[in-house]
Amino acid sequence: METHSYFPVPPGVGMEENFLSLDDILLSHERLPSRTECTFPRLGFLEKSSDSRDIQEGTKMEMPLFLAKGLYERKRRVVSVELPKVYKEGWRTVFNADPTVVDLHKMGPYYYGLGSQLLHFDSPENPEIAQAVLQTFIGRFRRTMDSSQNAYNEDTSALVERLDYLERALFRAGQSGLNSFQNWERGRASTITASSLVLNYRKRKITDLQP
Amino acid sequence: MDPSEVEFLAEKEVVKIIPNFSLDKIYLIGGDLGPFNPGLPVDVPVWLALNLKQRQKCRIVPPEWMDVEKLEEIRELERKEDTFTPVPSPYYMELTKLLLNHASDNIPKADEIRTLVKDIWDTRIAKLRLSADSFISQQEAHAKLDNLTLMEINTTRSFLLDTLNCMYKLRSNLQPGASGGKAQDHH
Numbered sequence: 001m002e003t004h005s006y007f008p009v010p011p012g013v014g015m016e017e018n019f020l021s022l023d024d025i026l027l028s029h030e031r032l033p034s035r036t037e038c039t040f041p042r043l044g045f046l047e048k049s050s051d052s053r054d055i056q057e058g059t060k061m062e063m064p065l066f067l068a069k070g071l072y073e074r075k076r077r078v079v080s081v082e083l084p085k086v087y088k089e090g091w092r093t094v095f096n097a098d099p100t101v102v103d104l105h106k107m108g109p110y111y112y113g114l115g116s117q118l119l120h121f122d123s124p125e126n127p128e129i130a131q132a133v134l135q136t137f138i139g140r141f142r143r144t145m146d147s148s149q150n151a152y153n154e155d156t157s158a159l160v161e162r163l164d165y166l167e168r169a170l171f172r173a174g175q176s177g178l179n180s181f182q183n184w185e186r187g188r189a190s191t192i193t194a195s196s197l198v199l200n201y202r203k204r205k206i207t208d209l210q211p
Numbered sequence: 212m213d214p215s216e217v218e219f220l221a222e223k224e225v226v227k228i229i230p231n232f233s234l235d236k237i238y239l240i241g242g243d244l245g246p247f248n249p250g251l252p253v254d255v256p257v258w259l260a261l262n263l264k265q266r267q268k269c270r271i272v273p274p275e276w277m278d279v280e281k282l283e284e285i286r287e288l289e290r291k292e293d294t295f296t297p298v299p300s301p302y303y304m305e306l307t308k309l310l311l312n313h314a315s316d317n318i319p320k321a322d323e324i325r326t327l328v329k330d331i332w333d334t335r336i337a338k339l340r341l342s343a344d345s346f347i348s349q350q351e352a353h354a355k356l357d358n359l360t361l362m363e364i365n366t367t368r369s370f371l372l373d374t375l376n377c378m379y380k381l382r383s384n385l386q387p388g389a390s391g392g393k394a395q396d397h398h
Contacts (some may be wrong), residue, residue, distance in 0.1 A: 012380075013376075014383055115384075116380070142347075170374055
C-alpha cells in the first residue's frame with residue numbers, strides 16, 4: 001500500500017480549480033497567447049521585447065493563465081485570449097482521428113485541465129473544445145487502463161512518457177491496485193493491524209461512569 | 212481497501228473439518244462451535260480451520276466446488292458467456308489461496324485447482340476491463356454488474372472511480388454555466 005505523509009489534493013479538472021491542488025497551481029502558470037485590448041500604462045517593463053514605457057494596445061504577448069483569468073472581463077475588454085494551438089481546429093481533427101498517437105505530455109502537460117480552464121474565456125469554439133477534450137479522454141482511456149493494469153514489476157517510464165498529468169495520476173491508481181493484488185497473491189501482503197483508535201481505547205470502569 | 216482486508220473478510224466463511232481431538236462446544240461472539248469429536252466432521256470458520264490445521268489437529272474437507280471437474284465446467288461457461296457467470300463462492304479467489312497454501316495435502320489435485328481458479332480469475336478480469344472500456348466509451352451513467360466478487364471489484368475500484376470522476380467533470384464542461392464537478396465526491 002502506498003502511504004503519504006500528507007493527503008495530496010487532487011486537481012479540480014473541470015472549470016473550478018482546487019485551490020490547494022499542486023497540479024492546479026502549476027496549471028495556472030501555463031502560458032496563453034493573448035492580445036492586449038487597451039494600453040497598460042507604465043507596465044512596459046513586463047514586456048521585454050519593446051523598450052516603451054507602456055504596453056500598447058494590440059500588443060501580442062504570452063500571459064500566464066492566472067493573469068489572463070484575472071484580467072479577462074466580458075464587458076470591458078482588457079485582454080483577449082487566443083487558443084493555444086493544441087486546442088485549435090487543426091489539432092482537434094488530429095485528436096478526433098486517433099487520440100492515442102498524440103504525445104500529450106509534450107502538448108500539455110495539462111491538456112485536460114487547461115482545456116477546461118479555456119472555457120472561462122468566451123470563445124465561439126468553446127463547445128467544440130469541451131467536446132474534443134472529453135472525446136480525447138475517452139479515446140485514450142483504454143490504453144491508460146490496459147497499460148496500468150498489465151505492467152507489473154517493470155519499468156513504466158516508457159508507458160507514462162506520453163501521458164498527461166491527469167492520466168498519470170490515473171495510471172498510478174491502476175498500478176497501486178494491481179501491485180497490492182499481486183503482493184497479496186504472492187503472500188507478501190501487509191499484516192492487518194488494529195486501528196490506533198481501538199488500541200488507545202481503554203475500557204471504561206464502572207466507577208468512572210457512576211460518580 | 213487492501214487485499215489483505217478482503218482476505219480477512221473471507222476468513223469468516225464456513226468450511227468443514229475433521230478434527231482429531233475432542234473438545235466441548237465453545238461459545239464465541241460469532242456463534243457456537245463444536246463439539247469436536249475425533250473423526251466427526253464439523254463446520255468451523257476458515258480462520259479456525261487454518262489455525263487447527265497448522266497445529267495438525269484437523270484435516271480440512273475442501274468445499275464442494277473445489278473440484279477439478281466442477282471448476283472446468285465453470286471455466287468453460289465463463290469463457291462462453293459475455294456476462295459474468297455466478298461464481299461458486301463470493302470469496303473463491305481468497306479461499307483457494309488460503310486453503311491451497313495451508314492445506315494442500317488435504318485437497319486432491321491442488322495444482323490443477325490452482326491453475327483453473329487462476330484461469331477463471333483471468334477471464335473475469337478481462338471481461339471486467341472490457342465492460343469498463345465500453346462503459347466509458349459509450350459514456351453511460353450507470354451499469355449493472357452482477358456476480359462480481361469483492362476481490363475483483365477491489366483491483367480496479369480506485370482506478371475506475373477516479374476515471375469516472377474525471378469524465379464527469381469533463382462532461383459537465385459541455386453545459387456552460389452549470390457549476391460542474393462540485394457535487395460529486397467519492398471515497
